[in-house]
Amino acid sequence: MMFITTFKSLAFDRRLALAGYPRTFLLLSKVIAMTVASALIACYATAVICWYWDPVRPGLLALGLFTAAVAYGGIGVLLGAFLRNKLAALFVIIMTSLLDTMLQNPTSNAAAGKDGLQLLPGYGPTQVSVGAGFTSADTPYGHLLLGPLWFLLMWALGTAAFFACTRNHLRVPRSTQPTGRLT
Numbered sequence: 001m002m003f004i005t006t007f008k009s010l011a012f013d014r015r016l017a018l019a020g021y022p023r024t025f026l027l028l029s030k031v032i033a034m035t036v037a038s039a040l041i042a043c044y045a046t047a048v049i050c051w052y053w054d055p056v057r058p059g060l061l062a063l064g065l066f067t068a069a070v071a072y073g074g075i076g077v078l079l080g081a082f083l084r085n086k087l088a089a090l091f092v093i094i095m096t097s098l099l100d101t102m103l104q105n106p107t108s109n110a111a112a113g114k115d116g117l118q119l120l121p122g123y124g125p126t127q128v129s130v131g132a133g134f135t136s137a138d139t140p141y142g143h144l145l146l147g148p149l150w151f152l153l154m155w156a157l158g159t160a161a162f163f164a165c166t167r168n169h170l171r172v173p174r175s176t177q178p179t180g181r182l183t
Helices: 002-018 023-052 058-082 086-104 123-134 141-165
Strands: none
Touching: 002 023, 002 058, 002 086, 002 141, 023 058, 023 141, 058 086, 058 123, 058 141, 086 123, 123 141
C-alpha cells in the first residue's frame, strides 16, 4: 500500500515542493496515513483471526500485526522513492515478504533458529504474534521494537531519496535579501 501511495504521489509531491509546500509536512502526512492504515489493517486481521480461532492474547496479537504492517510500510515508502517500475517493485515486495516468511518457518527451513534471522523485518512481529496467539507465557516484548526499527531505517533512506527528488526551488524574495550596503 505504501509503495503505491509513494510511487503515484511522487510527481505531485515534487510539484507541491516546487510551489513552496514544506516537504516535512508531505512526509508527515505519509507517516500519519501509514500509521492509521497499519492500525486498521491490524484490527481487521485480528478480527478475522478471532472469528476463526481463539488466540490467547488478541490485543498483543493485534500489536504484533501492527508492527509488521509498519515495518513493511517503511519498506514500501523506500521502494516507492527508488523504483520507477510497478512490476519491478511488485516483484521485490513479494520476494521480500516470501523470503522473510520462509526463512523464519521451521517447517520449511531447518536453519530457522540460526543467528541473523532476527534482522529480518518480520522476525520481531512474528515472534510476538505467535507468542500472543498460542501462550500466556512471557512474550519477548523487546521484539515489538524490531518492526518500528525497520520502519525508521527504511523511512530514513526513503526520506533522503524524497528530499533529493524534491529539492526546494523557492528563491528568497528580493526585499528580504541583504543588499550588501551599510545603512
